[in-house]
Amino acid sequence: DAGITQSPRHKVTETGTPVTLRCHQTENHRYMYWYRQDPGHGLRLIHYSYGVKDTDKGEVSDGYSVSRSKTEDFLLTLESATSSQTSVYFCAISGANTGELFFGEGSRLTVL
Amino acid sequence: DQQVKQNSPSLSVQEGRISILNCDYTNSMFDYFLWYKKYPAEGPTFLISISSIKDKNEDGRFTVFLNKSAKHLSLHIVPSQPGDSAVYFCAASVGGGGSNYKLTFGKGTLLTVNP
Numbered sequence: 131d132a133g134i135t136q137s138p139r140h141k142v143t144e145t146g147t148p149v150t151l152r153c154h155q156t157e158n159h160r161y162m163y164w165y166r167q168d169p170g171h172g173l174r175l176i177h178y179s180y181g182v183k184d185t186d187k188g189e190v191s192d193g194y195s196v197s198r199s200k201t202e203d204f205l206l207t208l209e210s211a212t213s214s215q216t217s218v219y220f221c222a223i224s225g226a227n228t229g230e231l232f233f234g235e236g237s238r239l240t241v242l
Numbered sequence: 243d244q245q246v247k248q249n250s251p252s253l254s255v256q257e258g259r260i261s262i263l264n265c266d267y268t269n270s271m272f273d274y275f276l277w278y279k280k281y282p283a284e285g286p287t288f289l290i291s292i293s294s295i296k297d298k299n300e301d302g303r304f305t306v307f308l309n310k311s312a313k314h315l316s317l318h319i320v321p322s323q324p325g326d327s328a329v330y331f332c333a334a335s336v337g338g339g340g341s342n343y344k345l346t347f348g349k350g351t352l353l354t355v356n357p
Contacts, residue, residue, distance in 0.1 A: 134285075163344070172248075172331060172349040173286070188344070220285055229274050229293075229335070231345055233285035 133157050134234040136221050142240045149208040151237050153221030155201075161224040162204040163231065164188075164196065166217040173220065179204055211241045245269045246334050248348035256356055261319040263351050265332030268313065272334040276345065277306060277317045280329045289330075290317070322355045329353075 133156030143149055153162060163178040165188075175188030177196040185196050193215060195207045208215055218238050222231040247266045255261045263277075273294040278286040292299040292306045292315070299306050305318045319326055332348040 165347075170349060173333075173345075173347040175344060175346075178344060189346075222285075229291055230276055230288040232288070235285045236283075 136234040136237045140238045151206040153204045159223040163222040164206045165220045216241045246348040252352040254354045258321045261322045263317040271336045274335045276333045278331040
């Protein structure tokens with residue numbers, strides 16, 4: 131199994147509060163991704179990173195920011211959480227030249 | 243605009259029979275296709291993939307077929323087992339540079355294999 135750890139695994143917060151989700155990898159892969167999974171929408175890309183301090187937006191990036199100060203860590207921040215951001219968030223890394231992504235176990239976020 | 247479509251939200255089959263999951267795509271630039279399986283409360287796991295230069299790829303009980311002219315791919319599971327019960331996601335990417343595989347996913351199909 132790819133070494134990907136997400137934290138926290140579960141979080142309940144209130145509208146308007148900031149939230150940070152952390153993804154930690156031990157594989158030293160260059161590319162890291164944040165997806166969200168919602169019923170009826172499948173998995174949608176929020177942001178991705180192609181190296182330390184190098185990030186780019188995905189298809190649903192509004193309301194989210196990311197940072198990558200070290201190869202192994204990719205942080206997803208909701209500056210002011212809204213109920214529409216209630217979701218399960220998955221971090222992923224690219225398998226080196228295999229064309230596939232390896233996913234973490236997910237972080238379930240509930241915004242009340 | 244959904245670029246990867248899985249039009250069947252669910253599929254139910256009997257153990258031992260064939261499961262066929264379908265996927266359509268609209269972006270002709272996609273050149274790499276994957277299937278992922280997801281159990282509840284777990285992350286998606288890679289199942290099988292196919293490059294656009296091929297029309298078939300087989301791995302044990304799993305076979306993926308690609309019809310580029312129809313922009314259609316399918317996943318065949320033979321024989322189906324109860325442990326195959328999961329949500330299956332179809333995904334596609336445009337030839338990523340290096341190892342950047344920014345995948346676009348379908349909405350998923352829930353497969354239930356009945357004993």
